[in-house]
Amino acid sequence: QKEVEQDPGPLSVPEGAIVSLNCTYSNSAFQYFMWYRQYSRKGPELLMYTYSSGNKEDGRFTAQVDKSSKYISLFIRDSQPSDSATYLCAMSAGYSSASKIIFGSGTRLSIRP
Amino acid sequence: DADVTQTPRNRITKTGKRIMLECSQTKGHDRMYWYRQDPGLGLRLIYYSFDVKDINKGEISDGYSVSRQAQAKFSLSLESAIPNQTALYFCATTSGGSIFDEQFFGPGTRLTVL
Numbered sequence: 527q528k529e530v531e532q533d534p535g536p537l538s539v540p541e542g543a544i545v546s547l548n549c550t551y552s553n554s555a556f557q558y559f560m561w562y563r564q565y566s567r568k569g570p571e572l573l574m575y576t577y578s579s580g581n582k583e584d585g586r587f588t589a590q591v592d593k594s595s596k597y598i599s600l601f602i603r604d605s606q607p608s609d610s611a612t613y614l615c616a617m618s619a620g621y622s623s624a625s626k627i628i629f630g631s632g633t634r635l636s637i638r639p
Numbered sequence: 640d641a642d643v644t645q646t647p648r649n650r651i652t653k654t655g656k657r658i659m660l661e662c663s664q665t666k667g668h669d670r671m672y673w674y675r676q677d678p679g680l681g682l683r684l685i686y687y688s689f690d691v692k693d694i695n696k697g698e699i700s701d702g703y704s705v706s707r708q709a710q711a712k713f714s715l716s717l718e719s720a721i722p723n724q725t726a727l728y729f730c731a732t733t734s735g736g737s738i739f740d741e742q743f744f745g746p747g748t749r750l751t752v753l
Contacts, residue, residue, distance in 0.1 A: 534679065558738055560684070569643070569729050569744025614681065618738050623670060624689075625738055626698065631680035 530551050532615055532630030540638050545602040549615035549630045552596065556628075558621060559591050561600045562614040563633065570614055574600070605637045642666045643745035645730050651751045660716040660748050662730030670733045671713040672742065673697075673705060675726040682729070686713055720752040 532549045539545055547561075557578055562570035570576040576582045579593045588601040598617070602609055643664045652658050657666065673685040686705040694705060702724060706714045717724055727749050731742040736745030744749075 530681070532681075546740075558741070567746065569731070569747055570742075571744065572741040615651045616682075621737050621739075623733060623736050623738055623740060624695070627684070627738055631679050631681040631682070 527552060529628050530615065530617060530630045531635055534631055535630060536634040536636055538636040538638060539605060541605060544604050545605050545609070545635060547600040547602075547613050547633050547635065549629075549633060550596055551598070552629075553619065554559045554593075554596065555619035556617040559589070559598050560616040561589055562616060564612045564614060573613075574602045578593050607639050610635060610637045642661055643730060643743050645728075645745040645748050647748060648746065649749045651753065652720055654721055654753060656684065656720050658720050658750065659704055660715045662715070662745055664735070665711070666732055666742070666743060668732040668734045669710060671707070673703075673715045673728045674729040674731065675699070675724045676747075677726050677731060679686050680727055685715065711721070720735045725752045727741045
């Protein structure tokens with residue numbers, strides 16, 4: 527069983543829709559959670575990060591962590607064609623940059639104009 | 640100019656050949672990483688380096704070696720390439736000591752081993 531599971535998609539929604547991207551994980555030691563966005567033929571870029579359970583909002587993006595269910599989500603409001611990309615969740619048990627980060631396999635998102 | 644560059648961008652090689660992938664960064668960061676990305680498996684860490692004299696194995700270092708020639712340069716070598724090393728390879732760099740400090744990724748090298 528993978529430590530982090532992420533639906534690969536593709537997920538296609540119309541412009542303006544609310545998008546929900548999700549990951550589940552099995553390691554209860556994970557405390558630090560991140561979302562990366564990867565455009566086609568580019569490297570990933572850090573989008574948001576959260577610590578432990580709760581919500582964090584940044585503009586149109588909201589990251590949500592439910593540690594009791596081992597489930598994290600990224601919500602995108604008022605989705606735009608420019609949001610079309612692959613979204614990777616990532617998580618770690620440690621805070622140091624030497625800590626092991628486990629990445630999800632990514633969900634490919636397409637926003638239809 | 641891009642902050643993190645990788646060469647080559649694409650490479651096709653044959654089983655048993657030695658291959659070197661190169662990474663350069665202009666951000667002045669000490670920490671550099673090599674990852675591979677495979678469909679359905681996500682990003683996996685191969686090696687990382689926190690400074691020129693500090694090299695560490697990641698989770699999948701077997702079959703790979705690295706060289707940190709300078710603060711700005713970090714090379715990944717496949718001594719004898721095999722087909723299951725076909726993947727997209729990314730170099731990344733960060734300045735900070737926490738996992739929340741953004742890693743700046745290069746554009747990737749697509750390697751195919753026949």
